[in-house]
């Protein structure tokens with residue numbers, strides 16, 4: 633299978649590394665409008681084919697799939713063109729910047745019987761898969777609430793805010809773990825650096841789900857410290873996933889509190905357990921999953937619909953942010 637990778641920026645380099653390993657350098661052609669980026673790719677992968685012209689990839693019938701790692705605002709146009717030229721598409725998050733656009737991509741992929749996958753990378757993270765198993769088996773009990781912190785100093789984006797840049801990760805995890813969509817969405821944000829463009833540097837997103845679960849995400853690229861943390865509080869156990877930990881990323885606390893028959897509150901301080909999890913690079917898992925879906929005609933875990941349901945939430949939260957900014 634021959635692949636075209638479009639966008640050789642910071643993240644694109646990770647995709648190039650993975651697909652060159654999985655497929656071999658000879659099967660990959662890289663496109664970027666910036667010649668300097670292509671020189672960097674060539675210096676790291678001697679012999680790799682590159683082009684500044686997207687049509688070189690789109691018009692090549694031997695290229696069966698494209699991987700899109702360009703800025704979010706360009707995803708829709710490039711993905712639509714690629715699907716219309718009969719190519720399977722792996723697109724970075726967010727799938728598009730509008731619900732309507734995501735719907736169009738799904739429609740074309742279904743009509744053409746092509747694989748459309750969005751890189752909701754955390755759905756391929758071994759710790760998230762472990763958490764999903766624990767929740768589905770009822771080990772954590774009834775889930776009360778979830779919150780996550782995705783903060784760091786940078787990467788500051790010029791054309792999308794912290795909600796669109798960072799939010800897809802946490803939202804896709806909430807939807808994957810809970811298997812439901814929120815019925816209440818609220819958001820507040822702060823614009824500090826790019827005032828002229830009203831781009832939020834920090835966003836507090838709050839989702840309420842029909843099952844009663846509340847989920848809250850703190851998203852920011854203006855923070856002193858890099859934190860990638862997800863906490864789940866259930867009636868039986870509590871879990872903390874800290875992705876900055878090199879090895880022991882998941883901790884399960886046998887802790888809780890409940891009313892006792894005597895009418896008082898019983899607080900349980902039980903054991904703390906660190907499950908053994910075989911850590912694999914989530915991006916590698918996602919890339920291999922894409923290939924497998926194409927070969928076996930399977931629906932990706934993070935297919936176009938998964939991308940769409942994330943965009944639905946982002947679009948609603950964005951409207952709320954804009955209304956608040958008008959006040």
Ligand SMILES: NC(=O)c1ccc[n+]([C@@H]2O[C@H](COP(=O)([O-])OP(=O)(O)OC[C@H]3O[C@@H](n4cnc5c(N)ncnc54)[C@H](O)[C@@H]3O)[C@@H](O)[C@H]2O)c1
Pocket residue numbers: 638639640641642643644663664665666669686700701702703704706724725726751753797
């Ligand atoms: N899944 C993840 O964990 C993750 C992490 C970081 C970024 N991303 C996503 O990856 C995408 C790229 O992010 P980045 O940080 O690499 O950005 P970047 O700005 O570093 O790279 C984007 C590259 O795309 C190129 N480009 C722009 N328009 C193009 C076009 N029309 N045709 C060809 N090339 C074009 C630019 O020249 C640049 O080299 C974004 O959608 C971002 O949301 C995902």
